[in-house]
Every structure is written in structure tokens, then in C-alpha cells.
Amino acid sequence: MVCVMRRPVSRIAGRDAELAILGEALDGVRAGRGRAVLIEGEAGIGKTAVLDAVLDRLGPAEIRVLRGACDDLTQRFPLSAVAQALDFRGSLSSSPGRGRQPRAPTGPDAERAPGPDVALVPGDPALAAVERLLELVHALCARGPLVLVLEDMQWADQASMLFWQRLCRVVPQLPLLLAGTRRLMPRAPGAGPLAREVRDSGGVVLPLGGLSPDGVAAMAAELVHARPGPDLLSWLDSAAGNPFYIRELLDAAARSGALRVVGETAGLTTDAGPGSATAAETASLRQVVAGRLDFLSADALRVLRIAALLGPEFPVSDLAAITGQTATGLLPVLDDAMAAGVLESARSRLRFRHALLQQALYEGMPRPARVSMHQQAARSLIGQGAPADRIVRQLLAIPGAEGGEDWEADWVAANAAELAGRLPAVAVDLLERTLSRLRQADPRRNSLEVHLADVLFLLGRYEQVDEVCRTVLPLVTDPDQYGRLTWLRGYALLRLQRYADAAGALDAAAAHPGISAVWQARFAALRAMVLQGPGTATSDAEVAAAVTAASESALAAGRELGDATAASYALHVQSIQHAGNHDLNGAVQLIDQALSLVSGDPLLADLQLLMIYNRVAFTSELGLFDEAWELARKTLATSELSGSPRLSTLRANGGVAAYELGRWDDALAEFDAVGGMEPESQAMLYSYKIFIAGHRDDWAEANRQLRALRALISEGGAVWALWSPRATILAAEALVSEGTGDPQQALAWLAELAPREEGHAPFRHEALPTLVRLALGAGDEPLAQTAAQTARWEADQTPLERQSANAAWCEAMARGDQRLVRQAAASLHGLRMPLAEGNALEEAAVLLARAGDVVEARAVLDGALQLYAQLGASWDARRATARVRPFGVRPGVRGPRRRPSSGWAALTTMERQVAELVAAGRSNPDIAAQLLISRRTVESHVSRILGKLEVGSRWEIRVPAS
Ligand SMILES: Nc1ncnc2c1ncn2[C@@H]1O[C@H](COP(=O)(O)OP(=O)(O)OP(=O)(O)O)[C@@H](O)[C@H]1O
Ligand SMILES: [Mg+2]
Secondary structure (H helix, E strand, C coil): CCCCCCCCCCCCCCCHHHHHHHHHHHHHHHCCCCEEEEEECCCCCCHHHHHHHHHCCCCCCCCEEEEEECCCCHHHCCCHHHHHHCCCCCCCCCCCCCCCCCCCCCCCCCCCCCCCCCCCCCCCHHHHHHHHHHHHHHHHHHHCCEEEEEECHHHCCHHHHHHHHHHHHHHHHCCEEEEEEECCCCCCCCHHHHHHHHHHCCCEEEECCCCCHHHHHHHHHHHHCCEECHHHHHHHHHHCCCHHHHHHHHHHHHHCCCEEEECCEEEECCCCCCCCCCCCCCCCHHHHHHHHHHCCCHHHHHHHHHHHHCCCEEEHHHHHHHHCCCHHHHHHHHHHHHHCCCEEEECCEEEECCHHHHHHHHHCCCHHHHHHHHHHHHHHHHHHCCCHHHHHHHHHHCCHHHCCCHHHHHHHHHHHHHHHHHCHHHHHHHHHHHHHHCCCCCCCHHHHHHHHHHHHHHCCCHHHHHHHHHHHHHHCCCHHHHHHHHHHHHHHHHHCCCHHHHHHHHHHHHCCCCCCHHHHHHHHHHHHHHHCCCCCCCCHHHHHHHHHHHHHHHHHHHHHHCCHHHHHHHHHHHHHHHHHCCCHHHHHHHHHHHHHHHCCCHHHHHHHHHHHHHHHHHHHHCCCHHHHHHHHHHHHHHHHHHCCCHHHHHHHHHHHHHHHCCCHHHHHHHHHHCCCCCHHHHHHHHHHHHHHHHHCCCHHHHHHHHHHHHHHHHHHHHHHHHCCCHHHHHHHHHHHHHHCCCHHHHHHHHHCCCCCCCCCCCCHHHHHHHHHHHHHHCCCHHHHHHHHHHHHHHHHHCCCHHHHHHHHHHHHHHHCCHHHHHHHHHHHHHCCCHHHHHHHHHHHHHHHHHCCCHHHHHHHHHHHHHHHHHHCCHHHHHHHHHHHHHHCCCCCCCCCCCCCCCCHHHCCHHHHHHHHHHHCCCCHHHHHHHHCCCHHHHHHHHHHHHHHHCCCCHHHCCCCCC
């Protein structure tokens, strides 16, 4: 008999093109140039085999290879495959915080419900874990090239997808081959973006189809050690080129004696016995796989079925625990299973040689038998004190209606806290099914329900939080638990924007007997937040009075009782109130008081980020851009590992402050590092990228960003006109129109901003001076006057230096008074807004030139040009020079020499610092720690540095000898 199975395939057939692509990617990694590859195709088509074949070519210890595999159950265990690959044994949990989604990075933020498009919510421990795993990859790559394989990504959970996506973005700057495999069915959520991320990062998506007829023949020849005859080949047609199927068919034929080698040719006998495979039969894959199992003893089959419950890979100790045998006792059976090609060893564990074998064994059992075996397995594992993950795996396989045994409830109750922090989604399932089985009077109920409410909140499932709390609260006797559940419910309702319901719930709870003073104070603080939502009072004055009363009582009580939660939330509410009354200084002071209370308290970490974000927004509005930028930068660096989605908003706001300060590359680095944003915020980021590119006279880039912005707007439909960054978007459109030679169109874009409009319109006051200039240029004086009046009206509404300076500037231009324009420029100088200051000086120079004061005009123009030079604002310099030239004014200083676009001289100060550290072999997290910036900011810098230095890897970055 020819035995196919035991022969290793020394050569992989029919995949030369794929092997060449992968080999090239691996060569790149050897040279420090990372790449992502995604291999796709049906089960058994050879995804793993192709990858193995390439990795087998590596010399011993040449490149570190780390592998993890997802399976259908790991979807419930966030990041388990990634952690397995990276051998990450640390806790994947983080302290739970409360949070919300990113939003338009403008204006204060009281509290908002999550938007629809971010699946992981703040507080989900998986977000923090993603950050830590990314740091680990950076650290590993600093030691040398790395191959990171994530197999079977069709089953990857959302957090793993996020990890993959983040890693794809940095892969070109690391010596990393990021290799994924996945079947195309079943489609996991996020399957589409996965391939896109790979392509966007410059990686390859490799679809594998069936082997060609030559490939099939070569593979068969390799396996049977003879040339396959035509009858054998035509029989193998039924495999449609699927190597797994081909191999199983050949093995089945060999086992049954149907395979015969005559001379150098292998063919099929026609006289094989009953049950044998013949050319006439085209057995299904499942039958062929099952055929392999027919050869096993009853004992081996029993043990293998139990093993199939444990997943594609398992420790022998688990199998021993469940079968009630010792590991030694199992040996003969396991040996048989390995000899039959069903199992193989994988480090200290065993695994099925192919998932299809596990599947055949699993599905071969009648369903009721499966359920009771899972129950038995769970019980045995609990008895053995096995890790929670492995027990949970068994419990989750038991359908809800059939679980809920008493021992299960005991175990869930004892492990609820750990599960809630580590595997929140799993915890919800287990808690819900356990609770549905427990009697109302069961003493375990209360604590399980509190855990459930907590974990639902953590996952952002606010409707359910409300539901659970409503059912449970009437039954809760412990006042502290009552307080906690009420807080969760009130907060959930606040996030759902059900303000009246939230207020009602808090009022009712405050009257509940036995509620402690601490909880009363916290309720008052939450009540104040709720009251700030619309619709809870009839007039603004009434709202203000109620908010003040509630927050003051919460603050007083919080201080007296030493309760940071009550006091800090109350101060947060008051800061929003002050900001609403245009008292931004007062708002900042209140935030500072609150920040001194919350620091270091993990439960208040999210409030801390929320307030820092507000502080950055307020100080920016106050024109204190340095302060805003420093705070944003420091917070991003220190809070990055929390993974909080609030950081995206903070990053965007910090970037805007950097833009105003004229630190345009720093701004771009932050904009590039921003993760997923809501469309409004994204629109704002595009606008700022357009500003920077346009002022730098890079219209190709400005137009590229403008196209992206317009695509986003058209997706937004009619609502975009209501977006808060509307003025910013119009300013971006106007800039590109003017810069590309159409000032009329630019004016048309901005004209919409001229009339007064009630309500807060962020950025409008910054766009008005340009409108005045364009209107005057077009000879439309009335429009210029209207715009100037609106600027003044805005400054009266919001009496801040920035607004006042802009208003004074507009008025001075509208009047054509160069002296007043220069005064405005001086105010803008004081506010450290170099672009605006330069623009104002330019206007003064034009007015002076027109009045014939060539000498003074030239001096003022030079001032503007110097500022433009510092910023790299070549377009502004070109425009300014052209405007005064007709009056005989020639600049005394040279306009900005364009910073070279490539080479060391093209790097900014920050980029040079980063490049020097990269050249010294430091990893991105290391560099981040040293420069007190976030790792993602460093990633943006490194990617720009690679582009500017025109090198393919960080290893090629060298500091030039000076
Ligand atoms: N081109 C090939 N030549 C020879 N043998 C192959 C080839 N491709 C795959 N095989 C063999 O076929 C079997 C199935 O391949 P593999 O496990 O790589 O499939 P897969 O696509 O990874 O499937 P899954 O989606 O189930 O993980 C393996 O035993 C492998 O060694
Ligand atoms: Mg595979």
C-alpha cells in the first residue's frame, strides 16, 4: 500500500508566483522595509502552506517568527490570537473609565452619546490592550526583523482588526512582515476594510485559487512518488485544485488499496474492494475527511471527539481532565491519532492537523450529546481549576436554554468581576444567561446584576443598562448598591440624551431611604449635568438657576465629604456653564480645580480626559495656543496607553493649536495620527490640511485634500451645511479657489459668512478678514462693510482678544486705514498668530504702497515676508509681493526660500530630533518617551521623514556629518 499521509511535502506545487511575491516581501523585511500581506482563499487551498513554505526558507534564528491563529470562538475573546502570537502574558484589561465618542473638535463638551460608527467604546479594556500590544511590536522590531502571522482572520474579533489596521499604518517604517491569512467565507465584520488597509499601506493581497492541472499533477507526483496516470488525474478533478482535498483523496485511495503504482505510473485499480474509491465516485470533501476517521479505534474516536470540543488546539492536561484519564494513560490513543494524521503536536500542546478534521469530529456528534459533553467538560475544567478562558469556551458552547446549572451560576458569580474587566462581551452573555435561570430570591442575584449593569455600561450598551437597572432597583436593599446602580442608570440616560428620564431617576433615588450623603452629592452633580441638556426646564434662566443650585450643592457636599467624584463632576458642570457665558478664564480655573481632584483616580480618568480636552478648546479660544498645544501634547503622551477615543479629539484640537502657532509640521503630524473620527471632525482636519498645503503653495496636495473633503461632504448630504466646521470648510474652498486663480469664486464661497448669524459659528471670525480683503479686491465695498460689522458683532458677543483683534483688523481694512491695520497686526503678534499677523502687515503694506509711501510700505512688507518665511508660507509671500509691485515696492528681504522638499534640510526641528533618535536605533515608543510626545505622533514624523529623505526603511536614516 502507498501511504501518502506520512510523507511530508518537500516542495509546494504550483505556487511559484505567490512564493516569489512573499519571498520578495521577506527580503524587504531583512533590509528593514516592512510590508503587510494578506493571503485569501477557501479552506484547504494552501494559505498556511504557502506561508510556511516561504518561512521555511529562513535560516535558523535569522528572523523571529511569531504566530497566532483566530478560531470561531476567539471572536469572543478580544485579541487572544494576537496575544498568543506575541506571547503576551500581561493583563489585557485596564481600569475601566467612562467615556464617549470623538466629536467635532470645537467648542466645549459637556457629555454626549456615542456616534454610530465606532464599534469599540471608550472604557472597553480592549482599546487599551491594543495600544500595549502595539508597543510590544515596536519593541520587538527594535531588536531585529520580525514576522508576525495572524492566521484565519475570518474569525478575528474587532479589537484584533483594530490592532491589524493600526499596525498596517506603521508597517512600512518597521522591519516587519505582517502576514494574515483568511478564508473569504464566512465574512467577518470589517472584512472589506482589512484588505483595503493592506493595500493602502503598500502591501499585497494574495488571492489563492485552485492549483492548475500541472500543479495538481506535480503535487500528486510528489505525494505518491510516481507520475500520476490520466485516470488518477481525472479522478482528482473533483478536488477543483484544492490541495487539502487532493491530499485527502489520495490518502483515501491509498488506505483502501485503490492506489497502485505500476512502473513509474500511479493509477487506480478497477478491482478494489467494496467501499473503495473509484474513478466513478466523486466523494465529497466531508466524506473523504470522515473516511480518515473510520480507521480509528472506538476508544481513539471517543477521545478525539472530546478533544474536538476543546478547539483546534488544546493542552493534553485539559483532555486528561475531561476524559478522567491521566496524560500517560492517554498516550496510546494519542499516538494512534497522530499516526492516522488527525492530530499533530504544536509546542506543548496538540492540534488537529486540519480544522476540517476537528469540524468533522465535532459535527459528527449528535447535538444533544455535544451539549452534555460541553457541560461535562466545563465542569471538569472548573474542578481542575483551569483558566477562566478555557472554561468560558465550554460554557459559551452550551445553548442558553440548556445552561444555567447551579454549579455554573456559582462559578459565574465567583468570577464575574474578573470576567467583566477582561472579557466584557463574554461576561454579558454569561451573566445574562445565568440571571435568566436564577430564582428571584436567589442570594447571588444582586451582585450579578450590579456586575451586568457595570459591564453593559463599559460596553456602551446604555439602553440595556437602563433596562437592567430599572428591573433590579426595586429589589435592591443595600443602599450602596442602590446608589451605584442609580448612578449608572442616570449616566446611561444622559448619554442616550433622555434628559427628563435621567432627572426623574435621580430625583426618585435621592428620596430613597438610607441613601448615603456621598451618593446624594454625586446624584446632585449628575443632576446638574443632566439639567444642562435641553428640554428639562422652560427657560434659559430657569436652566441656569437649576444647574447652579444642583452643582453648588454637589460641590459643597463633595468637598465636605472629601468625595472627588461629586466635587469634580460639579466643577466640570460649572466650567461648561462659565464657558457658555463667555467666561472662558473662569471655566479654565474651574477645570484646574477639578483636575487637581481627579488626578490619579482611575475611575475618574475619563472625566479627566474630557476636561483636558475642554481646557485645550477654551485656552485656544482665549488665544493661549502655546498653553493649549503643550497640554494636548503632554496628555497625548501620558494617556496614549488608555486607548481612549477621546484622544482623537484631543489630538485634533492640539493640532489646530499647533497650526495657529505656525507649527505646521507638528500640526500635520497630529492630524495624520488621528484615528477614526466622525465626519464633522474629519472635515475639519481636511480643511486644516488644505490651509497648510495652500499657504505653502502646494496646490496639488491642497486639491487632493479638497477632493477628499468634497467626497466626505457629498456623503454627508444635506446635513453638511449644518456642520459646526462649516466656516472652516468654506475657508478651505475659498483658499483653493483663490490660490488657483479664481478670486471671484473664492469670494462667492466666503460671502455666505458675511451676514450676522446667531449662535456659535466656530472659525467664522478667522475667515472674515479674508472675506473683507477679497470683497475690497472685487470692488464690493458694501460686502466688505457687512463682513466687518459682523466681525465686530461677533467680538461683542464673545469679547475675547482674538475676536477683538480680528474685528479691529476687518474694520481697519474696510476703512482703508493702514495705521489701524498695523495696530491689529500688533495685537495678533501678541496673540502669537503669525499667519494672521503676516496677513495684516501685508494689508498695511498694500495700503501704504497705494498711498505712495514706498519706503514705509517696503519696511512693513518685509515684516510680513519674514513671518511668511518662518512659516514656509510661500503662497502668501508670492501674493504679497505681487500686490505691491505695481506701486514700485520691491521687498528688501527675500521671501521664504522654499524649504527643500527632500533631504535632511527638508526636515523640521522636531523631525530632525526624531530622525537622530531613529538613526541611533531607538524604537518609536522610546523616542516618544524621550521627546515627551505620543507614539503615534512619532509614527507620523517617521513616515514623513522616510518620505523626505527618500529612503525605504528606518535603518537607512543617517544623520549627515555636519
Ligand atoms: N501547493 C501545494 N502543494 C502541496 N501541498 C499543498 C499545497 N497547498 C497546500 N498543501 C497541503 O494542503 C493542505 C491544506 O493546506 P493549508 O492548511 O495550507 O490550507 P489553508 O488554506 O491554510 O486552509 P484553512 O483555511 O483551513 O486554514 C496541507 O496539508 C498542505 O500541506
Ligand atoms: Mg490555514
